[in-house]
Amino acid sequence: MQFIRHRARRRIVAITVAVATLAAGLGAILPAVAQSAAGCEVDYQVKSEWPGGFVANVEVTNRGEARSGWELKWDFPSGQTVTQAWNADVASSGDTVTAKHASYNKALGADESVAFGFVGSFGEANEAPTSFTLNGTACTLPGGEPTGEPTEDLTAMETVAAMQPGFNLGNSLDAIPDETSWGNYPINQALVQDVKDEGFNSLRLPVTWDEHQGEGPDYAIDPAYLDRVEEVVNWALEADLYVMLDTHHDSWIWLADMKTNREEILARNEALWTAIAERFKDYPDELLFESINEPQFNDTTDAEKYQYLDELNQQFHEVVRGTGGGNADRVLVMPTLHTSGDQTPVDELVSTFTDLNDPNVAATIHFYGYWPFAMNLAGSPTFDQVTKDNITDSFDNVYDAFVANDIPVIIGEYSLLGGNVEGKVERGEILKFLEFAGNYAREKNLTTMLWDCVPGYDRDNLQFRDAEYWGMYQAAWTTRSGVAETDQLFIPKAEPISDTTVTLEPNDLEFEGLRHGDTQLTEGTDYTLSGNELTIKASLLTQLLGDREYGKKADLHADFSAGQPWRISLISYDKPTIANATGAADSFAIPTEWKGDTMKTMQAVYSDDGSNAGPIEWTSWKEWGEGFKPDYAANELDLGSKFFNDVQDDREVKLTLYFWSGATMTYYVTESGGTVTGTTG
Structure with missing residues (x-):
């Protein structure tokens, strides 16, 4: 099956905003920047649209004097919201959106332009805004409604933004030796469609080719296996999903021996990617290729590892581009060494991209959390500042190196490593990790692709086994959630019940109340709130603890103005x-x-x-x-x-x-x- 370039994302809606003149008194609105009576021109383009979501690009041209900082505002007419943005700091209040300069594009000279993009969500309609202001200066829109323009391809940044959020179908086509070897039934179309129905916009398809590739010198791929991979790719594209296709466990099965078997590996890798690229070269650019999963090399120095990865990435790029067709400008995804977000691996991949000088590339890392926290070892059982810093350091590294330079980043595998083992990491600590990491990835414009085997996606029933985990992960796509210092209140059975206090962490949200099940509890009677200190009254605890037998007796939920509610379990206990x-x-x-x-x-x-x-x-x-x-x-x-x-x-x-x-x-x-x-x- 061959696909045409079929998406509604090719439709572009453009608005050109003409120059307007203000009364002299308006010049003092933003004294920090140079003032002018002239206005601006705004080109607003909806570059990609799918049910409930879209990618937009906004180009602002300053028709006044030079500005040392800029701020563009508009109102959405259809209740749209911005969920992710790049090249600007974008915030919303109701229907009003404010886009402010980033550190690297603050200056906006006379007759100069600056562009930024964002991913948005919408309900029944996605009408374009009809008026804008630049630093308080109104930009009028003459000529009526926006009109459709000819189609245009997305940039790599826009493509990767439209892929958020993503999902892996792991332990299937990457299983060894065959698709069902690791306990999963063969991928079917219903499973792929459910990925879309769950709210994902892209599918990473890990594939291990080793058992299905012949001996040299041809290193031919088994046609039946390539047909099977293509079948799954087709299902995903039919479900309106982007697809990222990779070479998976080949990374350690044979590619890792570059030092001792370099010529054979390069020949085999060339044959592999030639076969893949030729098979899919007429596919639309919703299909992306990823050169190698979690690259690693045996018995080598660090310098040799970086050299070998650079060689493999450059070979992958040359082979795919050389097949022509859609592969001439398809987004090609390349990893850092070990798909690490640490500084040196990131810097080395920057060097590779500099050599390639190709605008249609993306970087990928993997992120499973700070190792001691993710595995509950080395005295790190809580989501503390060290664990937070591990997230921000990794995400800042890739943002500064890539995203800030218009190279998108995909976190190709994303979850908390110990999150699938009951009890290994305490539930509330997992939820705080998901809330913080998901939000920070969104702030840094990083597309996350959930590794489905960690949180426990039930392929038999097409649902997530852990609704609480899934809810917190999903909420972070668009907003923050309020949390608390703990999700467990231990009430000693051997002692009289007294008022108990827990500290909330609202994350800039408003606390809206405490409830037990569907019953809204009464402030002042059942609980009090002083700042972020939530005190649960002894009278309520007495009622809910009941017979005070050991164990969890009730769950309360703290509701906030957005995101997932925070559960607080009441536990009757004595010292073990x-x-x-x-x-x-x-x-x-x-x-x-x-x-x-x-x-x-x-x-x-x-x-x-x-x-x-x-x-x-x-x-x-x-x-x-x-x-x-x-x-x-x-x-x-x-x-x-x-x-x-x-x-x-x-x-x-x-x-x-x-x-x-x-x-x-x-x-x-x-x-x-x-x-x-x-x-x-």
Whole structure:
């Protein structure tokens, strides 16, 4: 099947705003910039449109004196909203939109122009705005309604913006050796259509070609396999999705051996991309190619790794462009080393792009969160400032290097790595990560493509298993959500119930109330709010805690003016108790009466000198699920073989157990000849 360039996104709506003259008194509106009685011209173009969304470009020409800063305002006539923008700081208040200069395009000389773009959403209509002001100077629109203009291609930046948000169909065509080898049924058209129905605008299609590529010198791709890949691509395009097609686990199966097998790998890679490019060269530019997934190289220095990746990326570019057709200007996506957002890998890819001098390229990184937080190790169980800084540093790096220079960035795999393991990272901490990272990616104009296997997309029922995770992730596409310091309030069963306070983090939203289920609670009676301090009254807690048996007794929800509500669980608990025990090293567990509490993290040091003990020797804080794992149903805390494999015989280890209620406890273990003795002290 071949596709024509079919999208409504090719329609461009243009408005030209003529020069207007103001009364002399209006010149003092913005004293920080040079004033003029002259106006401006605005070219507003809807360059891409799909059900509920669109990409627009705005070019502003200053017809007055030079300005040291600019601010363009307009009102949307159909209730549209801006969800993402580039080359300007765009904010909305109701229907009014304000676009302000970025740091690098602040100056706007006489008769000079500046352009910016944005992704918007709309309901039933997407009427173009009919009036604008530049620094308070009105720009009038003579000549009636905007008119349609001839079609025009999107830039790479606009293409990638229109792909937000994106979705991976992982562990399928990238599975080894075949599509169903990793437990998924074959991709079908209903699954692809549901991706679109869930609100995604693009599909990343990971494909491992290794088992389906023949021997040299031809390195021919199995035609039946290429047909299968094309079938899925066709389904996605028919569903009005952009598609990003890659070479996936080939990165470590054979491409990683560049140092020892360079000539053969280059020949094989050339044959592979020639076959892919020839098959799809007449496809529309809603199809993008990604050169290599998570590039890595064996037994090499850092300098060699960057050299090999540059060589592979440049070969990919030359091969695809050389096949002509739609490939002559198709957006080609290239990764940093290890798809890292760190500074040096980013700088190296900048160098590659400089050499290529091609406007139709995009960069890609992957982001699964700060490793200690994502895996709950090294004492990082909470979404703290270090974890936030990891997000902002990575996203700032790629924004400054690429986006600010009109090269779009795709976060080709995006999620929290430990988010799919129940209990590994506490639920509220996951939600805070999703809220913050999603919002910051939107601020930096980065397109995110969810790795579907992490949050748990149920392909059998075509829905996300975790509605709360999905809701927070989805909300971040367009807005912020209010959160709080915690989503768990632990109320001691053995003590009288008293008022309990939790600190809200509204993220510039308005708190609109607290509810229990569908019942709106009464401020002053059920709760009070002082600044961001939400105090839940003892009378309400008494009612909801009921019999006060251990465990979660109720959920409250704090509603804000936008985004996902924040859940606050009320938990009845007492401090856990632990007991002495003896058992085999490969299955040892600490007897634990949890009493409604839950495990946060664990520290392990040798009693004699305080040095680190157990797995991951560089830290005393052990990894949830590897160094320790709570079993709440069996009333035990499992340590097991992975812990004692890395503990010295006949040397006592001091364990410090940390619980989400704030409780801490100490326990001592000694292994001798495969038998472990554990004591409370």
